[in-house]
Amino acid sequence: MSAVEKSEQQRLSVFKTYKLYVGGKFPRSESGRVYEVTDSKGKWLANAPQSSRKDARDAVVAARKAFGGWSGATAYNRGQVLYRVAEMLEGRREQFAREVAEAEGLSKSKAAAVVDAAIDRWVWYAGWTDKIAQVVGGGNPVAGPFFNLSSPEPTGVVTVLAPQESSFLGLVS
Numbered sequence: 001m002s003a004v005e006k007s008e009q010q011r012l013s014v015f016k017t018y019k020l021y022v023g024g025k026f027p028r029s030e031s032g033r034v035y036e037v038t039d040s041k042g043k044w045l046a047n048a049p050q051s052s053r054k055d056a057r058d059a060v061v062a063a064r065k066a067f068g069g070w071s072g073a074t075a076y077n078r079g080q081v082l083y084r085v086a087e088m089l090e091g092r093r094e095q096f097a098r099e100v101a102e103a104e105g106l107s108k109s110k111a112a113a114v115v116d117a118a119i120d121r122w123v124w125y126a127g128w129t130d131k132i133a134q135v136v137g138g139g140n141p142v143a144g145p146f147f148n149l150s151s152p153e154p155t156g157v158v159t160v161l162a163p164q165e166s167s168f169l170g171l172v173s
Contacts (some may be wrong), residue, residue, distance in 0.1 A: 005119070014045040015046070015047070016035075016045070016047070016171050017034065017047040018047065018048045018049065019047055019049060020049050020055060020059070022055070022058055022059045022062050022068070023062030023065070024060075025165060027058075028049060029049035029050055029051050029052060029055055029057075029076065030051075030052045030054045030055050031051070031052040031055075031076045032048060033050040034047040034048060034049055034050055035047070035048055035050050036048075037103070039102050039103055039104075039105060040103075040104060040105025041049055041105065042089070044049040045099075045102060047104050050095075060157055064157055065158075067154065067156065067157065070154070071153075071154035073134075075129045075130035075133070076096055076129070078129045079127065079128075079129035079130060080126070081126075081128065082122055082125050082126035083122070083126040084124065085122050085125045086122035086126065089115070089118065089119050089122065090119050093112070093116075093119070096115045096118075097111045097112040097114075097115045098111070100114050100115060100168050102135055102168070103168075104166065104167070104168075114166060114168060114169050117169055118168060118172040121169075121172050121173060122172065131140075132152060133151060133152055136150070136152050137149070137150045137151040137152055138150060140172070
């Protein structure tokens with residue numbers, strides 16, 4: 001038996017443990033606790049951090065800190081960032097389809113359709129960044145010699161909770 005064959009037999013699996021994503025970094029949860037992520041059949045897939053109130057506060061502080069730069073960016077630049085996410089997701093399409101299939105108990109073709117729908121939504125949202133102001137903003141008729149204009153403006157930090165039945169597509173939506 002060769003050394004390569006021996007090492008393959010003795011090799012341990014590398015378990016996936018996710019971290020939080022806050023302020024462009026991947027910190028561990030303040031509590032240090034994790035919970036198991038399982039597939040639709042109860043098989044272990046990964047560990048995910050169990051966030052604490054402090055973790056949530058840190059995320060809100062980081063989001064508020066980033067708000068000025070993001071809201072000050074042009075619509076074109078925001079669209080380019082969202083489109084880049086779609087490009088990156090497209091490049092890792094097979095990986096995401098495999099993970100969605102495992103996590104949600106879907107067939108490979110249905111999981112691929114979920115990932116494709118997510119990519120399409122990123123592209124759709126990216127396309128709207130420079131058009132939304134013209135659609136929802138504009139001049140409003142008023143009585144008298146006045147102007148009444150509406151213009152959408154960034155409002156602040158938003159919390160997103162993804163639905164359980166299709167967590168990936170729900171998060172993107």
